[in-house]
Structure formats: C-alpha cells, structure tokens
Amino acid sequence: MGVSGKPAELLEIKPVLHDEIPVVRRFTGGGTVIVDQGTIFVTFICNQDAVPGLQPYPRPIMSWSSLIYDQVFRGIGDFRLRENDYVFGDRKFGGNAQSITKRRWLHHTSFLWDYEVRNMSYLKLPKRAPEYRLARQHSEFIWCLKDYLSRLTFIERTVNALGTHFSLKSVDSEANRDSSAVKFVPSTRLLTRQELEEAMSAADSKNSLAESISPY
Incomplete structure (x- = not known):
C-alpha cells in the first residue's frame, strides 16, 4: 500500500490476518495492489536533469511515462493514460506511484501480468477511486497483460x-552492491500483525459508535 494508505480503508483485514498475507507499506504514494508471481515491476530512477525539459512534478512525469509505454503498446490494444492508471480502453492493467526529491525522482509501475481472482477479495473498493472506475468491482475494472502479449x-x-x-x-x-557504502535504512516496511489488529479494532469501534448515534 502507499505511504499514506490506511489498512482499515483499503484491506479486508480479517481474511488478510487469517491467511497471513504480508502487508507492505512502501515509501511512495499510490494505491494498494496485490503482488505475486503475476506482477511485473518497472521503475525509473532518474536525476532531475535526466529527461531534458521535463519538470520534476507528478503530472509531467506521469505524462512522460505514458509516452514510453505508448511506444511499448503501439499496435496492441487501446492503450492510454487515464488519470493515474495505464489502461486498455477502460480496463486498468498498470498502477503508478512516485517519489520526488530535490535532485531525483522515481516513477514505478506495477503491471498486472496475471492475477488470481480470489486474491482480489483481500482488497476493499477504495474511497478515493478514479472517476472512470464507476464503482466497478475489481473483476470488472482490471485486465491482464498476458491477454495481449x-x-x-x-x-x-x-x-x-x-x-x-x-x-x-x-x-x-x-x-554492483557496495558493502562499504553508508548503511541504507529503507522506509518501505512490513506492517506487523499488531498494527493490523489495532487498525481493525479501531475501525470496528468507529463503526459501532456510528451505528449507536444514527437517527431512526
């Protein structure tokens, strides 16, 4: 999940805990994705001046990345960038996230090569979803790259x-790993079982309170 993601809003925590599904909070923004052998990651890590004329802000970087993938998918499906997603038509197959610092920027994509339908049940329908999703369930919203190439x-x-x-x-x-380099402390981390249980408990308490004060 993204750096600001809230487990109770994005995950079906009870089955996640029951099935012992690892939950990783990454250092970039963006939504929550299921990661398994059917996921392909592509990441651009660039110095600020790596792409001439490109302003190091989210939308320009996103637009530039779509030009790269327009070449990749030329002649294959109806590729386009819709809001922050890569889609064929109105079906998403690639989600994006970014991190931008003073001198560098990072843009990474999780491509949905394939997926297990049952794994999508671990995800809730996010409150903040792209308009083109139209409240569709995961099975009606996403698409597999394997169907195209x-x-x-x-x-x-x-x-x-x-x-x-x-x-x-x-x-x-x-x-190329330099063992003598300064130790890197990653901000991406695995959420603990306790954190997930506390998030579920807090959400249950909030829902119970809302029900108790709801007018007839």
Missing part, C-alpha cells in the same frame, strides 16, 4: 522504447 515481448519492447530516450546497459545489481 508475452512476458518476454513486453520486456523487450519496454527496453527498446527506453533505448530511444537513454543509453542503456545491463548490470548485475548484486555485483
């Missing part, structure tokens, strides 16, 4: 599209 083709087309904007080279992230 293979995973390998998607990766190849993404790399090729980025190659028109940047000079690329492959690196081994583990081989």
